[in-house]
Amino acid sequence: MTPSLTLQLIDTHAGGDVSRIVVGGIMPLPGATVRDQMHYLRDDADGLRRLLLEEPYGIPEMSVDLLVPASDPEAVVGYIIMEVMGYPIYSGSNTICTATAVLESGLVPKQEGRQNFKLESPAGLVQIEALVENGVVEAITCAGLPSYIDTYRDSIHVPTLGDVTYSVAYSGGFYALVDASELGFSLVREEERALADCAHRIVEAIQAERGFSHYTLGDVGPLPFLHFMGPVEQVADGYYRSRSTTYVHPGVICRSTTGTGTSARLALMHHEGRIQPGDRLETISLRETGFIGEFTGSHQEGPHRVVENTITGKSYVLAHSDIVVNCEDPMVECAGLHHILTAGQADSD
Incomplete structure (x- = not known):
């Protein structure tokens, strides 16, 4: 039997644009910086973007943000943005959604009032200010490029x-x-x-x-x-x-x-x-x-x-989910994806 391959997601939206935050299921990517890791995904592992933005898992109107380790010690985490057009180095709505997911997942503990932290995008460090009221992330302000x-x-x-x-x-x-x-x-x-x-x-x-x-x-x-x-x-x-x-x-x-x-x-x-x-x-x-x-x-x-x-905008969490990747499904294209999934690595060789 083909082993179960899963991706862990937090689906969010800001202003109606859905951003799927990938928080687990992907192996560490090569590259010294978040920009380098973005280039690796673009050139050698575009299957993740296509999987989550095409049927049966998604639609082109969505975006995907993969959490990766930051290379800059000032940042709590890095993120790589994927859209129908490819790999933009920055996006305001995706940054608002990623910052919200980082807070809601506990990667950055929420503090009442205004709190500041930094993310690392492919464009570099991004300053984030979050407004938290009664435990709810009411607004995210991020530096535009x-x-x-x-x-x-x-x-x-x-x-x-x-x-x-x-x-x-x-x-x-x-x-x-x-x-x-x-x-x-x-x-x-x-x-x-x-x-x-x-x-x-x-x-x-x-x-x-x-x-x-x-x-x-x-x-x-x-x-x-x-x-x-x-x-x-x-x-x-x-x-x-x-x-x-x-x-x-x-x-x-x-x-x-x-x-x-x-x-x-x-x-x-x-x-x-x-x-x-x-x-x-x-x-x-x-x-x-x-x-x-x-x-x-x-x-x-x-x-x-x-x-x-x-x-400045507000993001809402839509779902916490596991996406089951079934490469035997004729509607699923796993080319450019096997080698970065954390499960079933040996079976894909």
Whole structure:
């Protein structure tokens, strides 16, 4: 008989985006840093991502976060982010979910009030502030990656859509930013399929025409994200709100507005001179959930004015579960997975 192979998960969501936190069942990965371990998963063990984001175990709209030992002694744990587009080095919603799972699992004991600790993402150390009230994690604030505008109000011809004006921000990945109203959208849930189709066409056109290079990371692959921007309204002094929708190529409309999407919006608002340090932007999703981004400062990095920011949101625990991996199931593809499972190692040779 094939031995039982299981993965231990904590399923969570932030703003509607489900993040599956893998807390057990995977062998230690080679690599001196969390980034190195991410590269190993991407290049030699992509089966874990595909297993948990494809039928029968999952759907592409989910994300996966694998807990791994941190290489930086300041961090309590590391985490590797997996999505339908691959392996982003950072994600706000995944960080909020991972930090919540770390607290709910007891890896970091909960303390009433505000407590601080650090996680290690593939992008490096992430400062976490958790708000705990009556034993419940009510909010997570995480540092967003330094974000900047790469391209401002360029134009591209998109078949069936015509000429589309877009900007490009980097906030953990490259984002095309487009005005929703210019494309005929109000950003309501009934538009979800049409938004996905429209974004797919725009991203395909941009990818075919040009690539993007980060000022320190270099080439990070084709542009994977598009963010639809609704009108910005000022609801209080230094506090703004905007309906927003993030698309992940290929084909996924995020349930939340996403942390990196919100960081990208802050970078654009700063570029246009519309916000000051301390100002906040609340982005509202198709499902009426929200994240709050705060513009905390800026500095010069080479040719770019880089925005420092934080993202605040709440994550909910959905389930603690064991996933039974049955490689004899014709719907289960175990290629790229056997060699990292903690059980059945000898049988896979």
